[in-house]
Amino acid sequence: MPFILKAGTWIQPVNVEQDNYMINDDVLLITQSERANYKRIKEAERYNASVRQQSWEHGGFTFINSLVDLSANDPATIGRLAFLSTYLDFNTQRLQKGHGNPIRKSDLSSILQISKPTAIAFYNDALFSGLVSDHGSEGLYISKTFFRGSADKNGKQTRLYIDTVRDLYHRLKSNQHHRFGYVVQLIPFINKEWNILCENPYESESQAILPLSMKGICGKLRLNENHATRFKNAITSPIFSFGGEEQQLCAIVPTVTNYGRQNTVYVNPHLVYGGSDFTKVEGISVAFKARVKG
Template sequence: MNNFREEIFINKDTGQVLSGKELEIQYFESKEEAHNRKLEGLDKRKKKEAFEECISAMLGAFNFTHYSETLKLMETEGAEVDSAFIFRFIYLTTFIDFENVLRYGAKFRGKDKLIMEVKDLGEVMGLSRNHVTKFKQKLIDLKLISIDDETGTMTVNTKYCHKGKLKNSLKGSSIRVFEEGVKELYRASNSKEHKKLGLFIQLLPYLNVQHNVLCKNTEETNPAEIKPLTIQDICRVLGYNVKNARRIEKDLISITVGGKPLMMLHWHNFAYMYSINPRIFYKGNDIESLQSLINLFDIRVRG
């Protein structure tokens, strides 16, 4: 070993001259770096698994909704898709399993176990027979669902939502939709209110990845650098005249889920911003930020 350390070696590609001792040091340093990278990877994986366990324990089951694809439906010529239809579709997706098959009935540990059949749609959606028929046909026409001719199984197109791991390519245009929160919103509303509830789906592209604030720079995590949307900005996004800004604001912040606001207004010295309840929609992966947001929406304001 001593002879090796004293020998001189030349890298034919770079011309670099190193002694055996220097090569030995480089070898062990590279081994240590590889080991540290492996430990770092394991640590990240454990943190991610812990986060998923915590988020499920706190907020229940969820799916990833690919809102960019869903919102394109509203821009599709001839589709005649409005915010009410979008909200109803989002509600329906809260019944998917990990194969994107719709399930309903025979609950076990809070989850529907039976295959949802077409005849179940009326009961699930709580709409008139005529509305359910039109809703189902539009789902089929837009290829949002497919129905197996033999079994009657309804499967939601994975282009619009799925359960399980989220691909990196979808992270910038997807969000967790918590099933129980959406179901509670839907069941506490009537069909005329679905259009207003669907407006929140249109705001999802502006939801900050960590702080759940509606803003222009959604990937910014530094609170001091976030550029919040004004109510006038929100009106423009939703297609409303800014002259009706305060009425729109009142309508949006008056909606509650489980007695807690769906949208919160934060106001100080004529500066204000809006955040969305993470019990319904959440993009981030930071458990501490999530817990802080949940606590904020749990505060009871007494007049």
């Protein structure tokens, strides 16, 4: 605990030539460990304030476990599950709409905006994969891959922002849901601070990040590398609105290095972000602005 030395007190400081000297005024002494603890508290307060601000601007968020590998699942199923996760109740895993009304199997077609046969296929796939469980009249529950409420302090989760996820999903046709699903499947490879698809997602220094090539990304998703161009169009064409501006789901920034021309893929942080400092990604926001072709 900090303590006060009264004026007139004699002290013997360390690493000072003078043996001792008298304090002329009252002094508040704080140890190095207390100063470090104070710094951690202030950093946590700034982080929490930033998260609250971003949550308010984006209509809240749901979490996805960043360590779960969903690459073996149908990307359309994953995209639809991520959308459904925005209807999660806090700390219960139950999907609900309106004033706490449970979402049931019969609701899937209307909520997901897909045909009844497609809704049945989605239900069976999600159920078989263990990503959804059916509790009858209590409704559908989603696995803890997605959750709302208290999160671990280890930073192994990423936020999916509710308003923008819903807006993007509603703009996609039912046969395009896989495009959003691809990005959700790639969350384990999104750098937490810089939102770059890379080999080292927990690297905090931007200069040390190892971006994934388009073929490398296809490999992570078990896609044919010869379809890299088609995949590029799939993740850059979806559009949503934030702050009154149309934005892309992903942006590809070309660079020229000693190893030749390379592309760096950024995921829009207004949809998906797991970092602690949103100001780090605000500088790339211009890359996501949808442009009218002309």
